[in-house]
Amino acid sequence: MMQQVKDIVVVGGGTAGWMAAAALAKVLGTQAHTITLVESEEIGTVGVGEATIPPIMQYNNLLGIDEDEFVRETNATFKLGIEFIDWRNKGSSYFHPFGVFGANIKGGVGFMNYWLRWVQSGGDPDYRHFIAEGVAAGEGRFARVPASPDGQSPRLNYAYQFDAATYAAYLRRYAERRGAVRHEGRVVDVEQNSETGYIEAVKLADGRRVSGDFFIDCSGFRGLLIEGVFKAGFDDWSHWLPNNRAVAVPCERVEDPTPFTRSTARESGWQWRIPLQHRTGNGYVFCDSYLSEDEASRLLLERLDGKALADPKILRFTAGKRRLGWVKNCLAVGLSSGFLEPLESTSIHLIQIAIMKLFEFFPQRDVNPVLIDLYNREMDVLYDHVRDFIIGHYKVTDRDDTPYWQYCRNMTIPDSLRAKLELFSDRGETRWMPSDLFGETSWFAVLYGQGLIPRSYHPVANALSEDELQLAVAGIRTAIRRRVDTLPSHADFIESCCAARPAATAA
């Protein structure tokens, strides 16, 4: 009989560690399993203002989290998409909304094709009017809107912007209430089985020994177990994604929080602005070959819209992916498994997918190599997809005003992305792999917004007469306008059900 995995050890706290521990505590429980998390307060976590994408709902639903409580406790705001400023060229802006572009036009092809025809015949080229989330974001409105019963209008898609440190703390409370055990301490040594190489225990600085059947490495960039012990290797992607530094600083809130994240292209990278309930998270992601850390810090502080609330904090990283995210009885989750800059808010999603896949592929104590192989393969596909999407933002641009942007514009890109860009520029077709994380609307919004304007569109879009086309497009635009008109302001919505308590605000 095979032996079940009973004792699971999570090495490292932070967002990844506590997301893993909370999910394990919920799913496996602590009756037949032990769930132990080892973290050290000496080692800081990378937690900064963090933006997410809609699939985070699946994780929160798995935990059975009450949304209002969660929003309150993490000082969260709602997010309908990302505003990109100065990315195509200085002075330009576009919006990457969650949600669906337009609506079906009867008997036809995708809305995008009709819209492209409409624009070619003189229509307004701002596609944002045709995505409810985009319109709502532009006006600072938000509410939870389910799909209409007749199926005519879809639900409003959203995610959250929250304080990563309070999110981790919230999940820690959740996990500990369900019997997960936290050990404070630094890991100084790892014991492996001399025959199998499996990890049997980690030793802490104070001499304690924490043993387990399965280890989850959430130790961050350095990959204490996955790299330190198993030498899993690292695919360096910095030739495509040269950014290797970020400087982060929170500032005072100066206006009602926007229901979107803002990303502004800068001379040697980009600056994020993530509004939370109590303050605003800011950061400058850049490449140190083009800009020094001091200079980046100075520029960031200069460009804040409120008073800085802390000293700027520098983060150092290399874009890329751990070659194997799962080796023997060790699974890397979070930064230990790879790093992609937070341009499309995918960090938490990559953590979440690793955790969900662990459940899908949950092993016995002797881990079947088939599970490992499949897991690693599926994660590779996901990482490559997100990587390509992010590279697209840098490659497709008119900017060449600094050496940094000249490099990005002229760099070679992965073949997978090149093929995609070619088809898109030919006919706006974005359908590639149905299982992709970023779908048609996302690719369209970003590539179009970055300045890649399709030469043509699906011929069937010509089947409508000019009048029918005008009527159909106007009808969809009006329907979206009406949906958005019913929404309250984002600030009022938060106030009505999920405003942070003063205690949490102070934290």
Next chain:
Amino acid sequence: MTRRVQQVVVVGADAPAWMAAAALLRSVSGAGIRVRVIELPTLLHPADAYSALPELAGFHHRIGLDEDLLFSLCKAVPVAGRRFSNWSGATPPFIHGYDRAPPPAAGLGFTQLWIKGRQRGLRTDFENFSLASVAAKAGRVPAAPKVADLHAAFGYNLDAGAYSALLRHLTMRGGVESTAATIADVEIEGDRVVTVTLDDGERVEADLFVDASGPRAALIGRMPGADLESWRGWLPCDRVLVASARGLKPLPAFSQISAFRHGWTGLFPLQGRTAVIAAYDSRETSDQAVLDDLPALANMSIAGDAVVSDLSQAIRRRAWVGNCVAIGDSAFSLEPLDGAQLHIVHYCISQLMTLFPVEADAFPEAELYDRIIRRLAVNLRDFQVAHYKLNRRFDMPFWDRCRDAPVPETLQRKLDLFAARGRVPLNDDEIFQEQDWESLFIGHGLMPQSYDPRVDAIPEQEHIAQVQARLNDIVGLVEGMAPVDDFIAGVNSEQAADVKALG
């Protein structure tokens, strides 16, 4: 200014050609694109049947075909699945039912509960938890709307000649021009078909040619780079025999696929007759020997002539070259083991419609089309190879070889993960979904060693209650379904009279 596609010519015969023409008529002809069919001689024999999956309903909806016509004019019988027998010496037959419930939330489906239950001594077979399989066994038609996570649909057994004629009639009535001809010559320049010369000397030109000519691949077979890649190493049958037998009464709600020493036989019930197919390996046996054994294998006497033909199990290395697009079994062909033949046609047409070319001089869509069709083909091939791989007919050289031979790596991954954990990693462009693969694997006796740990979070009493509830729900739903004969009798035949009157 670039030149747009204005003239499309479909070259082919039978259902694939008329399906393509009907779909083109419905979608692109509204945009001013002309559609013409060059109708080649039929490849069908009177005994032929199409056995189709429930997804064909989506195609019928798309082209505006009233399904009552199928039951009035095409001898159609609705079937809830396929029953596989004699694939193992020891285990009983199983039914691959056409369950169509959406995938379970967060990947935790009933199958995981069943696996744990099985390990704890649950004796009820997997197929009893399939609404479609239970309906099939009860001879009933799953035509009801879905209830919670229970949903099944029916596929179709169709008289191939009558179905093709119906599609032809409806398409011609819609205004598609058609010419019956054979091809005398095809002029190709580079990767473009310049003209197709017909037997009467007419030279046909088009911006886009759709090859729906079946395995003869009248156009694509001549295009550069579109040679055949054989899959016979995995799928050994290379001959197929088709015949007819008497009709069954009452009509069953499933088709029957039985393995025999050198291949398999299929019984496809139709109204008034039963189509009988045998697929086998010519290295193992002769046409005459199979014909002699057929009455015994089918357990029915054969009426009229049987027809034998070569069976190609292969894919074109490219399905879209220049201005020539292959659909259905011009692009790839497989034995009719899992009833996907028309679905392949439908899928190819859908992809072609999505990627319908913008310009008549360059076809950047071709590469993506090729990639999609290859994925589709590989996934379906793997599904069919799994039947052979998982057979338990020991001490018969043909079947021993099938079981011992390595399978494609893409299938091995599915087999391995299922054996380890009861999950099936799906690829893009799968015809069959996880529930189909589960039914196939478990039906052939592949039992997972382990299950999703989230099942352990369900208390045992609740687990038992859920299992019981599902059994009861299925029995209740099936009781409300009509027997096949009643279902057919209830079909409205007024439309059919109109079609017949119009000729």
